[in-house]
Every structure is written in C-alpha cells, then in structure tokens.
Amino acid sequence: MTGIRMKALVALLAAVFGAAVAQPADAQPAGDVSTIVMNAVSGRAAVGMTVELYEVSGDTQRRITQAVTGDDGRVSLIPTGPLPLGSYELRFQTAEYFRREGVFVGEPAVIDYAPVRFSITDPRGHYHVPLICTPSGYTTYRGS
Numbered sequence: 316m317t318g319i320r321m322k323a324l325v326a327l328l329a330a331v332f333g334a335a336v337a338q339p340a341d342a343q344p345a346g347d348v349s350t351i352v353m354n355a356v357s358g359r360a361a362v363g364m365t366v367e368l369y370e371v372s373g374d375t376q377r378r379i380t381q382a383v384t385g386d387d388g389r390v391s392l393i394p395t396g397p398l399p400l401g402s403y404e405l406r407f408q409t410a411e412y413f414r415r416e417g418v419f420v421g422e423p424a425v426i427d428y429a430p431v432r433f434s435i436t437d438p439r440g441h442y443h444v445p446l447i448c449t450p451s452g453y454t455t456y457r458g459s
Contacts, residue, residue, distance in 0.1 A: 346396020346439045351389045351458070352407060353447045356418055360388025361448070363415065365408040368392045370401060371432065379403075397438035405431045405444055413450045420450040429453040 348368065352361035367381045382390045392405075410424035420426075431444055443458035 346393070346398040346437070346441070347391065348393040348398065348403070348435075348442045348444075349389065349391045350384075350405060350407075350443065351387070351445045352384050353388060353445070354412075354416070355447050355449045356413070357416075360384070360386070361412060362386055362388060364388075364412040366390055366392065367406040367408075369404045369406065370399070371404050372401065376404065398435045398440065398442070400435055400438060402432060402434050405433075405446075407431070407446050407448065407453070409448050409450065409453065418450055425451045426453070429455075431455050433457075 350366060352364050352366070353359070354361040361384055364384045365381060366384065368379045369376045370379055380392050382392055384390045407429040409429050410420045410427045413420045429446060429448060431446065433442065433444060435442060441459075444455060445458045446453055446455050448454075
C-alpha cells in the first residue's frame with residue numbers, strides 16, 4: 316500500500332470511529348502546547364480568559380505568548396513545534412476573568428492568577444495542560 320493510500324485509510328478510519336488512529340511510525344507530531352479552562356462555579360468552559368506562557372530559567376522569566384480562551388475554553392499557545400526543551404509556566408488570569416463574570420473574588424483577590432509550571436522534555440511532544448478553577452482555588456493535570 317502506498318504512503319498516500321495509507322494516509323487516506325488512516326483518515327477514513329479516524330472519521331468513521333470518531334477517534335484518533337495511530338499514525339505510521341514516520342509521521343510524528345510537530346509538538347504543541349495547549350490548554351482548556353473550565354469554570355467550576357458555572358460548570359461551563361471559561362470563555363475569554365487570558366492565558367500567558369512564560370519560559371522559566373532560574374530566576375528569569377520571559378513571556379513567550381499570550382492568548383484568550385475561545386468559545387469552548389480552549390487555546391493553543393504554541394500550535395506547532397518543534398518545542399524548545401526547558402521549564403515553562405502558564406499563568407491563567409483567573410481574578411480578571413471572574414470579575415468580568417460578576418463573581419466575587421475578594422479584595423484583594425484570593426487568587427490573582429493561577430500559575431502552573433511544567434517541563435517540556437520532548438520537542439515533538441503534545442503538552443495539554445487543563446485548568447479547572449473557582450475564585451479561590453484551582454486544579455490541573457497533564458491532559459491528552
């Protein structure tokens with residue numbers, strides 16, 4: 316089977332079964348960093364939250380990019396790699412978001428922003444870092 320026919324078959328299977336199908340060994344992802352934010356107060360996606368991505372090296376932090384979550388609470392911060400190896404921090408602007416939503420966050424805010432540090436160890440890896448938040452707490456995990 317030719318490479319083109321194999322790719323077409325993989326795409327067809329993915330469409331039929333509605334799930335990701337393993338790509339051939341020579342088709343590796345380019346690497347990406349993304350997130351989804353869920354508002355635990357409303358039980359819905361956090362639409363319009365500002366998320367910043369910083370590179371962290373010792374005491375030095377350098378902002379790489381900033382984006383705003385879409386209608387589904389998702390945002391891609393680095394859509395394609397290869398990704399530079401190292402330490403990173405996502406900063407979710409939770410207080411600003413909840414104030415806009417009319418939710419009391421405290422004065423000053425209990426949590427101004429939610430920082431999440433993680434390491435990129437694979438330049439072609441998929442780094443999806445979800446956040447579930449309220450004005451006074453948050454949780455995260457490595458997504459798929």
